[in-house]
Amino acid sequence: MDTMALGTHHVGELPKFREEVSTAFRGAMRRLAAAVSIVTIRSKRSWHGITVTAVTSVSLEPPTLLICINRATRIHPALACAEARFCVNVLHSGQEDIATAFGGRVGADDRFRIGDWRCDDGAPYLADAQANVSCQVTAAFPHGSHTIFIGAVQQVRVAGVVSPLMYADGRYIPFVPSHPESTCQDSAIT
Numbered sequence: 001m002d003t004m005a006l007g008t009h010h011v012g013e014l015p016k017f018r019e020e021v022s023t024a025f026r027g028a029m030r031r032l033a034a035a036v037s038i039v040t041i042r043s044k045r046s047w048h049g050i051t052v053t054a055v056t057s058v059s060l061e062p063p064t065l066l067i068c069i070n071r072a073t074r075i076h077p078a079l080a081c082a083e084a085r086f087c088v089n090v091l092h093s094g095q096e097d098i099a100t101a102f103g104g105r106v107g108a109d110d111r112f113r114i115g116d117w118r119c120d121d122g123a124p125y126l127a128d129a130q131a132n133v134s135c136q137v138t139a140a141f142p143h144g145s146h147t148i149f150i151g152a153v154q155q156v157r158v159a160g161v162v163s164p165l166m167y168a169d170g171r172y173i174p175f176v177p178s179h180p181e182s183t184c185q186d187s188a189i190t
């Protein structure tokens, strides 16, 4: 399997850091509430999936997002393959059990037993997620313990009202909509 050339924009060495800064940074990040998704990919041998909060929209034209993935995870080598296709499955507030399982509580081989997972010719997708965003990796930048993967969005499905599963302070927290009767008129592009 081809491995993609990892880009790098480092200007010299990574900066040295003090332990107390690292600890304080953790504390700051605990206060940064984030929506929870499952990143999935299909390799020749199996399906892989992990829980993530490090998902960010990069640009709308062209539709692009990024994910930050720890190099120690099982999914990482598959993402680092040339032209890898992955899916970001945006969870809704009732899917804490799936987030917990894919966060490492359930072994990699049994995770896809939890939830309605399907697969056609791309990465596995969760049928009742809030959204499924299918991407192709176009660039990867290693940084510290993680790699930033840039994904060109190829296919999008959205469903239901906006009600994300949120994570802050090391736990899943309720999402309180400002408009309980959300009339969000999203359209899916396939």
Ligand SMILES: Cc1cc2nc3c(=O)[nH]c(=O)nc-3n(C[C@H](O)[C@H](O)[C@H](O)COP(=O)(O)O)c2cc1C
Pocket (backbone or CB within 6 Å): 036, 049, 050, 051, 052, 053, 054, 055, 068, 069, 070, 072, 073, 074, 075, 099, 100, 102, 103, 104, 105, 108, 167
């Ligand atoms: C709420 C939550 C958010 C997480 N976010 C990320 C993330 O953004 N990137 C990442 O690499 N790991 C993240 N993790 C950790 C991975 O989900 C975890 O390491 C994963 O289970 C590793 O899978 P593996 O055992 O198949 O390697 C997160 C875990 C949780 C519970």
